[in-house]
Amino acid sequence: MQVASKACRLTRVLQPRSILLYSDRRFDTPLAEAPHSSLQHRNHSTLWFSGTVHDSCGPSALNDAPRILQSQMCSMMMMAMGPKVLYSTGAITAEDNPTDAVKELYNKILKSIEEQRTMAPNAWLWSLIENCANHDDIKLLFDILHRLRVFRLSNLRIHANFNCNLCREITKACARVGAIDFGKKTLWKHNVYGLSPSIGSAHHLLLYAKEHNDAKLMVEIMKLLKSNDLPMQPGTADIVFSICYNTDNWELLSKYSKRFIKAGVKLRQTSFDVWMEFAAKKGDVDSLWKVEKLRSECMKQHTLSSGFSCVKGFLLEHKPEDATAIIQVLIQTLSDAKKPGIMVELQKLVSEWTLEVIKHQKDEDRKALAAGLQNDIPAMVNYLLKLGLEVNVNMEDLTNKEGLLC
Known part of the structure; x- marks a missing residue:
């Protein structure tokens, strides 16, 4: 008392x-x-x-x-x-x-x-x-x-x-x-500011990292998501995959793709497009087909991007006829507005992708890959011509052996 x-x-x-x-x-x-x-x-x-x-x-x-x-x-x-x-x-x-x-x-x-x-x-x-x-x-x-x-x-x-x-x-x-130092504080579950962390807030910071090609900042933000129990969304994967692609960091994309899949995030077609295009650019055929299997379980039809990633995969496996079949499917399934993009992608395959995929190979493998592409891509074009398609592709970059191997 x-x-x-x-x-x-x-x-x-x-x-x-x-x-x-x-x-x-x-x-x-x-x-x-x-x-x-x-x-x-x-x-x-x-x-x-x-x-x-x-x-x-x-x-x-x-x-x-x-x-x-x-x-x-x-x-x-x-x-x-x-x-x-x-x-x-x-x-x-x-x-x-x-x-x-x-x-x-x-x-x-x-x-x-x-x-x-x-x-x-x-x-x-x-x-x-x-x-x-x-x-x-x-x-x-x-x-x-x-x-x-x-x-x-x-x-x-x-x-x-x-x-x-x-x-x-x-x-x-x-x-x-x-002011990213303060921005990170908005993701803290326990803070003195009365802030409510959300994945929407995290996306603003991830978009900043994308704009500045800052993979390090992206990793920091993803760690904050995990430590503060913020659920990832399909939009999160879109941004993360884009940053990995733009910074040419395949290992980081592989790491986070596993995390998204394990968390049960339903990836959008845009995420699959970036993932498959990156695998094709790296020349990683095994990963490409694994991603294609995941994509086919969620999406009925190919986009222009995912379809040409498969075309590139077949060319890397020296299967020009199968690559032709994919292009034929795209012609049948794509809307009229998107069909002109087929020839654009075909030209990019010849003039850009061949150089990129060879650059990502080991020195001892580049010569063999260049020789294979110089044979298989013209063969694919001939198959397209036999199908009655008007193919107008400049093959100069492909036939220039020194340019292909540089």
């Missing part, structure tokens, strides 16, 4: 409310307005713990006494260190150069929650996000997010994170200005 009595006395003297650090999913709105009257007439002898009200002198005070004492001691330390420590996630220094629009919105939100003790309107935060134009703007954005998070917990008893739409826009802003 003496402990409870002491707790009562301390509660009456030390009025600052404790900060809530627990999670609750009862609220879905990104921000919430607090009625002025409820804040002005709040009884300061009431303490808030995890969304439950306890009268400081009630029967439960005895059980809560140790926690009350610890909370009040922390509050005293915070007050002694100054208000900046209570809210700030990182000091804003004189060297920072945020834009005027962002500084103005930041100060308006700060004044609302620290001086007026009311929640700032949603539109201010959305506008701040939209106006972010550099890294220092993003730094201010995350600082105010942390302050809003603390205010929502300690003053409004809102435990829920900001909603996913807001968080995706925050990540989009980070990618837009290149």
